[in-house]
Amino acid sequence: MLEESIRPDNLALVIVLQACGILAGKEVPVNEKGEKTMALEIGRALHYDLRTFMLEFDNFVCTALLNLYGKCGAMIEAENVFMSFVSLDVVSWSAMLSAYVDQNCGEKALLLYRQMLQEGLQVDAVTSVVVLQACSALAESERTLVIARNTRKTAALEIGRAVHADAYKKQFAYDLAVGNTIINMYGNCGVLSEAEHVFGVLNIRNIVTWNAMIAAYAEQGEDEQALMLFKEMHKHCITADEVTLIFALKASCSMGCLDVCHCLYFDIICAGRETSSLSASLIHAYGRCASLKDATSFLNELSEFHLGSWNACITSYAGEGDCTSSLFLLEEMKLMGIKPDGLTFISVISACSHTGIVVEGAECFMSMSCAFRIVPEGKHYGSIVDLFARAGDFSRVNSLLKSMPMPSDESVWLCLLGACHTHYNVELAKYAFDHALMVQPKHAAAYVALSNVYAYAGIQDAICGPKGTN
Template identity: 30%
Template structure:
């Protein structure tokens, strides 16, 4: 019977499984532990958890062994029934049934959300007490639990305590760091993994490529790409999708498109990644062409694709087309827009200067607008220096998200742009009162496999003297161009704090360390300011370099004194 029941489980045939269950009852074998376990697992894996519990409850307590409890706990966990899994575990302890590593492997996955971390830590303590923690599979499950719940330090501590680390342990850490945004830690751990002699698999490489995409670490990403080719992993659609994202976020759209075209059967993630890539680079028209091609291929778009489509329209100034897609989303595809879609449309209208229409849209929303929606309106108010509407948006956004320092900084900048000294003082006082600190601006440049980080006014780099000398030379050239009358903006001497913005330092470093004709990729954590945007445009006219700058909003491609965004960002 167990073999036949397992076959029904593997083939997802619950009806056949129920027929077998009837035969089990007729034969009188329903209390045999292995038959019970097979039935419980079969029902759980077919989604019939209540049936599994019925089998469990109808069995005499004296016949219920640990394997029966383990099967149902695992079933509850797999069906996202955390409360039921925990309740059954408590009953297991109360009735004196022995807990083992299998129990923990079934139960720990339900504790991967921050709300259940305390329970997970209690389970970890119980494992230490019972001596179950020595099992590598159990240790790996706890590492995964800590990383998924955001407790990366606890995950790393446990990882370091493992004497002989296997591939699963390394993957748990690398994936966990990648999911929590610790990109530099991913690359550091990847190097250690290679040194230890453990060979990466597709799971490892997805995490590493995600880190490369975040950091703009192009050369490391290219090394991983060669490894994927050499190991025959190119057929792995998850890896290909990650390669699309990595190349797009590292500024190489041609490479991203080449991988996209190689995928024989593209899933929704493939299309979303490529459409998003075009949108990020300001090539909205190409993104929309690809979306229409996706629809013609028979693949039904989902909400995530529409976020990319609307965002692409916003970054490319395609206001009317964006509104048409927003209407089609509900009318043609029966998808209910969420806050993220409304946020995109508010941004779309706001960038186009239609602030009143953006506000009307927010007030007519059938769902409660969240902070991203009001934040989009606030950002649009900065572009168009509309203080009155900015004050309204700011008031609403800090009611919803009072601890997000970015909104206070944005409002302060709006006041600063409009020379409203009183407004700036008011926001700064609010920030001091609440002990808020502005996120420091920083920029990355990758050179020879090393990521170089620059902060505002940074003087810690080994090439600091040469970098500042280069900046002085560039600014002298730009002032001369301004004196000749070709650029009014260039005649203004920026304050010293602006002269030392992180992206300028990164640009100067890039020029010093590359040959003429090279392309320099700079990754910035904040939106590039207007003055730095003008500066980089002028530098691209003076030196024989192409500059690709990825800021918090989009990509800017600078060449021969012009930017791909056409000053629309």
């Protein structure tokens, strides 16, 4: 079109921006910010074209550009576009809210929603859905300590209830999309009674409605209720999708229901849904039900090799203390050309640690970086420290602690404290205790672990905080 010297109008640019957004949805993020470089580069070029064609102040076009930047994870650009609007309407506010929600910035989304209300704008059904999604994102946030997280969940619930009440007044609370999002919000906030009420009063239900309620039960540990609702869904002739099956597997996994796992296996096979995530979930469920034979059999049946499925099988054997089978599967993966990832090595090294197979565990740790170019993370260091500490090889533990290139998380120090208890190593236990509290002050598990070391060694000294603290 440009080569033919045809000047695009606002509709043409909106369509191109939407196409770029579809590309962003398929692209894998390349950094911690979640940015998608290919789509982002095209988006920036299109942004330049908007200025060239003097459409940078067209609300219709700018909203599409804002949506694109949000999908690319380029939040600074998205915010700049939002601030550049000559006049903000409900659609543009909703686009910015949606961008925050897509990037799991629930808190920012809700602050923007408050600002929107202060500006006197009327909220419609679309905006309500986005705000309810923001409440869910805030309730699910795990980036802070438990106390702070509970405070966030309380705030999310209060705002969610207010949005629900507002939607009820405006007579779109039982719109299908809004109702589904309300159920999901209450489920994420742990208020199952209110989720059940909304589920019960919805006149029309689709698969998303059933999934939201089943997920709410499964996530809150009400596994029996989740499976009962799954069976009821079958009675209503609603065909389960991948989401339904994953949460049904999660529930059966927690309950250890092997019969349900077998039924779900047939559902997956008959529907031809042997996707990576479903296959891994089924293998994991078989493992949790201690049916490793079924887990291995299903792994061998798969027509495509999914890394997640192999990891699930290795983890299942590791969980049962079968280190030999975990190591065998790792070698089989390599022979089949499946490259292991960080999770694979965590499972194998942990299995070696719990069975005392030190040499093979150490070799796995070394091969991570040497053979597969995988940079060890905190959990890898925790597993290898645990391996050497359980074996009483504290000289290698000390060498590892000195060579760790990153601030380790508390799991490393708690593993070390447990091993010090077994081997009466009081001096190293104090060192591990101090570092555990530096990572997370007032960590109850660290105090309990050091108390056990002292009690086992017959020491009655009072436990203080880390050096330099009271």
